Amino acid sequence: MTEIRNHKIPVYAVFFTVLVKLLFLLTHYIQEDAFITWRVAQNLLDYGVIGFNGNDKISASTTHLYVFVSYVFNLIFGKENFIEPLLIFNSILFTTGTLFLSHLLLKNTWHKALFIFLIGILPPAIKISILGMEYGILFFLEMMLLYYGFGKSKKWAQIILPVLIIFTRIDTVIFLGIVFVIDLLWNKKIRWFYILGGILGTAGLLAFNWLYFGEIVNNTIVAKKLAYDKYYTFHQNLDHFIQNFGNFWGMLKLPGDFNPFTIVLLMFEWLCFIYLIRQKDKRNFFLWVIFIFGWIKQLIFLSQKSMFDWYYWIPQILLFVPVLLFVLEQKEKRNLWLALLIVFYSIPMLVFQTVHAIATGNGEWNYRRTIGLFLNSYEKDKSQWIFLEPAGYVPYFSGLKTIDEVGLVDKNVQDEIRKDKKKFWINTIKDRKPKYLLSYDDLLTSENAEYIKLHYKLIKEFRVKDHLKSDHFILQKIYILKPSGSDYNLYERID
Incomplete structure (x- = not known):
């Protein structure tokens, strides 16, 4: 009986973490782009058309799946009352995603609970939960894919979840591709059901865009590329990278071009990652997936001059995971390590995000x-x-x-x-x-x-x-x- 109760501790941590983060709803900190998605959802409700201005069809939102979810919440709660329930839903989904991740990486139930809470109060985790963007759903689906599709080798997950992930954001092909490559190198076999899921997701999204909107990729991608396109020389590209990477790899933005805090954080993340993968453990597969994805996603988007900080939220969280694992699994002076992490990192970050959100x-x-x-x-x-x-x-x-x-x-x-x-x-x-x-x-x-x-x-x-x-x-x-x-x-x- 005690063992059963202990297994529920991570679930209790999910509920506790969600309750703590819901306090941030009082700040009314909602991202501008969330209202674009919500207006598209309401346009669908009013005109039966995925658009922004009446009967004109246009993929004004980056995410199709989240438009549909927002449509359902508008339908159930009404236009005046849907925002808070939807933000709570996003918070629950994201935090449940951290529960899946904890099951893949940790064995001790109390470690899982601490892991869920400490991830949940990171600045990008708070923003994913309460800013109204699609990343709560996305994180949930991606972690669910790792847990059921690769942790438990469920064929249904390998087919269905890639479709839902791609319909959430088209750039998730980066995540799905990295998972495929690392799985192939790690297990020396091809998961054909996963390939089927990827094909169905990609073909389905492109077909939907073409048949409904008359375009291959979302209008938002075309519009941003056209509006923000500018020629850069090699040296300008290099200068741009040096000036901006600090404020996107780190979890807080500091005034100015250079953020030395990020350098320290990156070095510690790498040291923790190397320390963990030297231990022969089957969880190393998932560590490689999340760490390689975190780096590649950030490099691709920063190289394309993608300056919107929400592109970097999930990579920021995943790159920090090895730090949490390192601290939680210290056999000697674990309490000291944990106290140092909480006092010198978690609390300052939480205070920073609170001030920023207000x-x-x-x-x-x-x-x-x-x-x-x-x-x-x-x-x-x-x-x-x-x-x-x-x-x-x-x-x-x-x-x-x-x-x-x-x-x-x-x-x-x-x-x-x-x-x-x-x-x-x-x-x-x-x-x-x-x-x-x-x-x-x-x-x-x-x-x-x-x-x-x-x-x-x-x-x-x-x-x-x-x-x-x-x-x-x-x-x-x-x-x-x-x-x-x-x-x-x-x-x-x-x-």
Whole structure:
């Protein structure tokens, strides 16, 4: 009976960790791009079309599976109440994923429980859980694949899970490919059911994109590549890598180009990894998978100038796993090692993420959301268009039809970029004549001021400084310490 209760300890750790992380819901720290996915889901609910603006089909979200999950939550809880249940669901899925990982790497139930909790309070783990992105589902599916597909050699997992993983994000072919290569080298055999799953997932996604959207890859990938494309020499590429890798391999971003903290962390992760794989253990297969994947995923995305930090959350967590294993499995002075880890790493990281979440949540939810709410009450005709960047909070809460400057939610912008990248912005305005413009800049003094003055008027200024006040002493200090957001100017067409 005692043994049965002990086996439940990691499950209790899952629930406890989720409860701790749910406190972060109070910060309202939700990623801008999550609202793009949620608007796509609601567009499907309202128009029966996967799109962003009415009946126009467009893969404005990076993830198809998460769009469907968001659609289901909107259907069940309603548009006004689905966010919190969905974030709780994401938190449960991610933390359950850490439970699968603990079963693959640890034997002692108390070690598993500590592993689940210590991973769960890392900054990227908190962000995966509460920022509204698809990575909670993705982490759950990937760890489930390792646990059932390769830990227990379940054929159903090898077929079904790759399909779900690829439909969550197309770039997961990196993860699936690395698992296949390491498994082939490790076991000297081919898992044909796994190959079948990969083929079904890849062919199914590409066929769905082509038949439904008339494109091979998601529009978001095409749009970002087109908008952010820039020629770099070899030395510029090298400088770019040196300047940016520190803030993506580490778990906290520091001001400036160079983050020495990350160097120390990377060295310790490597030392722990080498120490662990020298022990002859069947779990080494999974250690190789997660460590090689962590490095390759980061290298590929950083080399492609992918600066959005959510691409790096899962690799950051997986690269840190050997550190946790090393500390938990120390036979001598384990308590000392654990105390050092918690006092000098876990607690400072948790404090850092708490401050960051409170400050950024204020800048996003309490500030940027108010722009959308203002427009929602100011403009009753939801068929009117707004031209802005980015396409998250403001379009979602305003309900207006949207043109974004990258072309994520409107393909016509991409045509303008192809024709004349330098003048695509003003050309889009002249051609489409959106009723509203939202800009970081003072358009009445810009290079296009002559046209703007003739056709638009400034109706409201939104300033970050107006949202850095709180009756709570600690919140007031945090808002001033780390102001979050950008100043905006809102213009309305006058002809």
